[in-house]
Amino acid sequence: MKKLxxxxxxxGLLGGTALSVQASPEQDLKEFRAYFKNRFxxxxxxxxxxxxxxxxxxSREQWEQIEEFPPYExxxxxxxxxxxxxxxxxxxxxxxxxxxxxxxxHRYPFFDNESGQVITLEGSINACxxxxxxxxxxxxxxxxxxxxxxxxxxxRGQITNVVVPTNDPAAMAAYQQGKDHFYAKRGQLNxxxxxxxxxxSGNKIRADLLSPALGHTTGFPVYRSKWGGLGTLHRxxxxxxxxxxxxxxxPQSDEYKTLEYFHTxxxxxxxNNGPSARK
Amino acid sequence: MRHTAKKxxxxxxSLAAVVGALLLTSFPxxxxxxxSSVVEKGKAVSFDRKKGNCLAxxxxxxxxxxxxxxxxxTAMKARFPDRAKLRAQIWDATTLNPNSIMIPFGRxxxxxxxxxxxxxxYVYTL
Numbered sequence: 001m002k003k004l005x006x007x008x009x010x011x012g013l014l015g016g017t018a019l020s021v022q023a024s025p026e027q028d029l030k031e032f033r034a035y036f037k038n039r040f041x042x043x044x045x046x047x048x049x050x051x052x053x054x055x056x057x058x059s060r061e062q063w064e065q066i067e068e069f070p071p072y073e074x075x076x077x078x079x080x081x082x083x084x085x086x087x088x089x090x091x092x093x094x095x096x097x098x099x100x101x102x103x104x105x106h107r108y109p110f111f112d113n114e115s116g117q118v119i120t121l122e123g124s125i126n127a128c129x130x131x132x133x134x135x136x137x138x139x140x141x142x143x144x145x146x147x148x149x150x151x152x153x154x155x156r157g158q159i160t161n162v163v164v165p166t167n168d169p170a171a172m173a174a175y176q177q178g179k180d181h182f183y184a185k186r187g188q189l190n191x192x193x194x195x196x197x198x199x200x201s202g203n204k205i206r207a208d209l210l211s212p213a214l215g216h217t218t219g220f221p222v223y224r225s226k227w228g229g230l231g232t233l234h235r236x237x238x239x240x241x242x243x244x245x246x247x248x249x250x251p252q253s254d255e256y257k258t259l260e261y262f263h264t265x266x267x268x269x270x271x272n273n274g275p276s277a278r279k
Numbered sequence: 280m281r282h283t284a285k286k287x288x289x290x291x292x293s294l295a296a297v298v299g300a301l302l303l304t305s306f307p308x309x310x311x312x313x314x315s316s317v318v319e320k321g322k323a324v325s326f327d328r329k330k331g332n333c334l335a336x337x338x339x340x341x342x343x344x345x346x347x348x349x350x351x352x353t354a355m356k357a358r359f360p361d362r363a364k365l366r367a368q369i370w371d372a373t374t375l376n377p378n379s380i381m382i383p384f385g386r387x388x389x390x391x392x393x394x395x396x397x398x399x400x401y402v403y404t405l
Contacts, residue, residue: 206334
């Protein structure tokens with residue numbers, strides 16, 4: 001199946017102007033935005049960064065009050081301390097990143113054509129530890145989420161601009177894998193991310209309003225009252241997979257990294273506003 | 280296939296008969312005797328979040344805080360004069376609508392055949 005997809009992609013590329021079967025990421029993005037514009041005419045594009053609150057008037061006010069004294073404030077501080085504390089070898093995170101790691105979190109994820117991998121912020125944090133001889137951090141919460149919160153906070157207001165190089169078949173395959181995950185029915189309950197966050201976004205599942213997928217990624221890591229703490233995007237992926245009784249993938253697995261690649265691309269043009277608070 | 284269908288049909292009929300009998304003999308059904316009626320069982324399975332959890336998506340009966348992903352389940356007898364069609368919708372909604380968000384309860388064995396029969400009985404009272 002994957003091979004076939006790659007083959008069609010390659011054919012499409014070889015065909016040059018001849019339209020490939022696969023829609024281009026750019027085309028996908030156009031349709032995605034148009035869909036939500038039509039579904040929620042009262043929500044301005046820039047407001048989608050607020051997740052479900054962009055369409056949930058009833059709980060918006062309460063949420064805005066929470067954001068006045070954000071529960072993740074402490075996490076940002078902890079993250080900064082962790083970030084600036086030197087490793088055993090005397091170096092620190094700042095040595096691993098461009099611009100000392102300040103104001104760069106919004107550049108993630110990106111496709112690295114050398115390794116043929118999607119590179120995520122959390123992945124880079126642990127990679128930095130590895131080259132400095134430190135043990136990796138656990139992926140979904142705790143220190144890694146705090147550091148991510150700090151780094152994202154320094155990128156607040158920067159525009160999401162994930163690039164999918166259409167002339168790189170490996171990057172296109174990664175994008176396609178993420179897209180397939182998003183639209184595929186899964187789990188014993190047989191539901192796709194798209195079912196809940198595209199087709200029925202704005203509807204209620206029991207008492208919960210379903211958030212639009214547009215803007216989904218910009219606010220991570222998020223502080224959830226349900227978690228009683230901060231969690232990464234991959235933690236949320238695992239939770240949403242479990243809800244439909246699908247076996248979650250490992251955080252930072254190829255499956256979730258490519259999902260993040262597609263999912264974040266779909267929020268291009270929106271500002272980075274992580275960390276943020278959610279129910 | 281046809282055989283199972285017939286069997287199913289039969290079992291729903293006999294269930295209906297049992298329900299009828301229960302309703303006649305012990306109305307209102309008392310919980311004191313331990314065995315609640317099939318309709319009550321169906322209601323319990325429908326509302327149970329770990330079982331049918333139909334309320335996640337449908338307004339139904341006196342269930343509180345229902346979702347609104349699917350249509351409210353009312354006047355079911357009028358809308359589903361054919362009981363087998365109602366059962367089929369619950370057993371696997373994707374037969375009618377391949378992209379349905381509704382859980383294929385029977386096909387994916389989320390519920391047992393007996394539980395689905397019970398739900399059908401309950402839903403038919405709505």
